[in-house]
Amino acid sequence: MIRVLLVDDDPLVRSALRLMLGGQQEIEVVGEAVDGQDALDRAAELSPDVVLMDIRMPRMDGLEATRALLARGGGTAPRVVVLTTFDADEYVVEALAAGADGFLLKDTPPAEIVAAVRKVVDGDPMLSPSVTRTLISRLRDGSGDGAGDGAGDDAAARAAAAAREAAARLSTLTEREMDVALAVGRGLSNAEVAGELYLSVPTVKTHVSRVFDKLGVTNRVQVAICVHDAGLD
Incomplete structure (x- = not known):
């Protein structure tokens, strides 16, 4: 079974994800967390294989939580998949650079979210070539940020x-x-x-x-x- 932890401060999002993933073969939603700090505590308790992580949350955001989760290392760190609205939240590229295994838009079709969970466990990429190029460009291109x-x-x-x-x-x-x-x-x-x-x-x-x-x-x-x-x- 692929053990999944859902992390989002919106209970409706968590409920939708649980409903979406709960009926799938080989996928088990083992828990939920309401913010980044809660995610760290629940991950230590539940040892999930995959964490679906929101970015903007109170107390500790998803970016900081992702870094903390992956810093644990030792073969125990889960795969982290960021769930966000890409156009509105540029922090997602920082999460990917920090070690998250990819991102999904929150309006991604359910079948693709299910497939993505399975892919990251198998070590396959979650991003299409075009999205990968876009992310890398946004991450590395600072040419428009300088003032002089x-x-x-x-x-x-x-x-x-x-x-x-x-x-x-x-x-x-x-x-x-x-x-x-x-x-x-x-x-x-x-x-x-x-x-x-x-x-x-x-x-x-x-x-x-x-x-x-x-x-x-x-x-x-x-x-x-x-x-x-x-x-x-």
Whole structure:
């Protein structure tokens, strides 16, 4: 069974998600939390496999809670999926960079939410290639935020430093692991990577796991960011 924890300060949202997921085979809603702090407490108690996490909540928001959950590490951290209204809440990109496994819009069709829960447990990406590119662009593009030349110089310096760091991290990969990382950076699923590189899906999963370990990341979006920073996307 895939154990799911629902985190949202709106009881109607939690009820809808429970109704949506509760009748699915291999999915069990093991609990609910009303804010980020409650989520940390409930996750420690219930050990969920997946946390569906709202962002804007009282006491502790979903971004801080996501960071805290994933910081526990040790193989016990759940997969975190952010549930938000993307156009209104830019914090979602920070959550993904911090290690969340993806995001869903709150108006996502029920069947897609169910499929997403299963995908993240299997280690597959939740984001389409176009959405991945949009997220990476929003995360890394600070060109419009500066007020003058000084701000632009700072942004350029940060980009150069990020490029050097990303290149150094990617240099630890074998040739085949690099191929897999580049494919993941384009938003391909394990099955799509397997088809493109003429590998079996289990072999791809092994390579993806090694890429995660060597790059020090926890999800595919972070791999894509690393590839992007190195100028290889």
